[in-house]
Amino acid sequence: MVKIGNIELPEFPLLLAPMEDVSDPPFRRLCKAHGADLMFSEFISSEGLIRDAIKSRQKLDIFDYERPVGIQIFGGDEEAMAMSAKIVEAVNPDLIDINFGCPVKKVVCKGAGAAVLKDIDLMVRLTKAVIDSTNLPVTVKTRLGWDENSINIDEVAERLQDIGVKALSIHGRTRAQLYKGEADWSHIARVKNNPRITMPIFGNGDIDSPEKALEYKNKYGVDGIMIGRAAIGYPWIFNEIKHFLKTGEKLPLPTMQDRIEAARNHLTWAMDWKGDKLGIVETRRHYTNYFKGIANFKEYRQRLVTTDGKEELYKVFDEISDVYSDYEFA
Numbered sequence: 509m510v511k512i513g514n515i516e517l518p519e520f521p522l523l524l525a526p527m528e529d530v531s532d533p534p535f536r537r538l539c540k541a542h543g544a545d546l547m548f549s550e551f552i553s554s555e556g557l558i559r560d561a562i563k564s565r566q567k568l569d570i571f572d573y574e575r576p577v578g579i580q581i582f583g584g585d586e587e588a589m590a591m592s593a594k595i596v597e598a599v600n601p602d603l604i605d606i607n608f609g610c611p612v613k614k615v616v617c618k619g620a621g622a623a624v625l626k627d628i629d630l631m632v633r634l635t636k637a638v639i640d641s642t643n644l645p646v647t648v649k650t651r652l653g654w655d656e657n658s659i660n661i662d663e664v665a666e667r668l669q670d671i672g673v674k675a676l677s678i679h680g681r682t683r684a685q686l687y688k689g690e691a692d693w694s695h696i697a698r699v700k701n702n703p704r705i706t707m708p709i710f711g712n713g714d715i716d717s718p719e720k721a722l723e724y725k726n727k728y729g730v731d732g733i734m735i736g737r738a739a740i741g742y743p744w745i746f747n748e749i750k751h752f753l754k755t756g757e758k759l760p761l762p763t764m765q766d767r768i769e770a771a772r773n774h775l776t777w778a779m780d781w782k783g784d785k786l787g788i789v790e791t792r793r794h795y796t797n798y799f800k801g802i803a804n805f806k807e808y809r810q811r812l813v814t815t816d817g818k819e820e821l822y823k824v825f826d827e828i829s830d831v832y833s834d835y836e837f838a
C-alpha cells in the first residue's frame with residue numbers, strides 16, 4: 509500500500525495527471541470509472557483564486573465520487589500561495605498539490621511553475637507557506653530541473669521532504685525540453701533510490717501502454733505512475749495497465765460501443781456540470797480523441813462538433829452506433 513499522509517492508495521497506484529482544459533470533473537469521472545486511483549484538478553492560479561476569478565473558482569469543483577482527489581495550485585508569491593491554500597482547503601479536497609513544473613511562458617514569466625526550479629530556496633519558501641496554512645497533505649509535481657545543465661531534482665526532493673511534503677510526482681523532462689524528446693526516468697529512479705527519501709515518488713512522462721508501464725515499473729522502481737496525455741480520449745488505459753501488471757495479459761481493446769458510451773457520458777456529465785450550452789461546446793474538443801483512427805469518420809466528427817442541440821447530438825451517437833456496430837479496432 510502507498511500512503512500520502514493518511515490517504516491510503518493501492519499498491520502501485522495509477523495517477524491521472526493534472527492537465528489544463530482536460531482534467532475537469534467530467535473527464536475525471538471517466539478516468540475514475542476506468543481505474544484511476546488518484547486524480548488532480550487542472551492547475552489553478554493562486555492569484556486568480558484570490559481575485560475570485562470565475563475560471564479559477566470553477567476549477568475548484570470536486571465531487572465525492574472522485575475521491576481521493578487533489579487540487580493543484582501554482583504561483584510565485586508566498587502570501588498568495590498561503591491564502592489560496594486556505595481557499596482550496598475550504599472545498600475539502602483530499603490533498604493540495606503544488607505545480608513547479610509548468611513550462612509555458614505565461615506562467616514561467618510570472619516566476620511560477622517551472623521557473624521556481626531555478627531557485628530552490630524560493631521553492632522551499634512557497635511550499636512551506638502552503639504547508640503552514642493547511643492541515644491537508646501537500647504534494648508537489650515538478651520536472652527534473654530547468655535545463656540539462658541544471659538538473660536539481662535530487663536536492664529538490666530532499667528539501668521538500670524535509671519541510672513536510674508528503675509525495676512527489678516527477679515528470680522526467682527539464683523545462684527546456686518542454687514536451688520534446690523522451691522523458692528520462694533514470695533521474696526519477698535515482699531520487700527513488702536515495703536512502704534519505706521516504707515519501708512516495710511517482711514517475712511521469714510518456715507512459716502510453718501497459719507494456720511500457722510494466723517495463724518502467726520494473727526498471728525504475730517508482731511507487732506509482734502518473735499518466736497524462738495517454739488518457740485523453742482513452743480512459744481505458746488505467747484498467748488496461750492494472751490488468752496487465754496483475755496477469756501479464758492484455759485486455760481486449762475498447763469497442764466502438766465502449767467509445768460511444770464514453771463520449772456520450774462525457775457529454776452528459778459536462779452538461780450536468782456546466783449546463784447544456786457550455787457542456788456541449790466544451791465536450792467538442794474531446795470527440796476526435798475518442799474516435800481516433802476510425803476510417804471514414806470525418807462526416808460524423810464534423811456533425812459532433814457542429815450540432816448545437818442535446819437531443820440531436822444523442823441522435824448522432826445513435827447513428828454512429830448503428831453504422832459502426834461491427835467496426836473492428838486493429
Ligand SMILES: Cc1cc2nc3c(=O)[nH]c(=O)nc-3n(C[C@H](O)[C@H](O)[C@H](O)COP(=O)(O)O)c2cc1C
Pocket residue numbers: 525526527528529530549550551580607609610649679712713714715734735736737738
Ligand atoms: C494539455 C495539457 C495540460 C497540462 N496541464 C498541466 C497542469 O495543469 N498541471 C501540471 O502539473 N501539468 C500539466 N501538464 C503536464 C502533465 O501533467 C504531464 O506532466 C505531462 O503531460 C507528461 O505526462 P504524459 O507523458 O503522461 O502526458 C499538462 C499537459 C498537457 C498535455
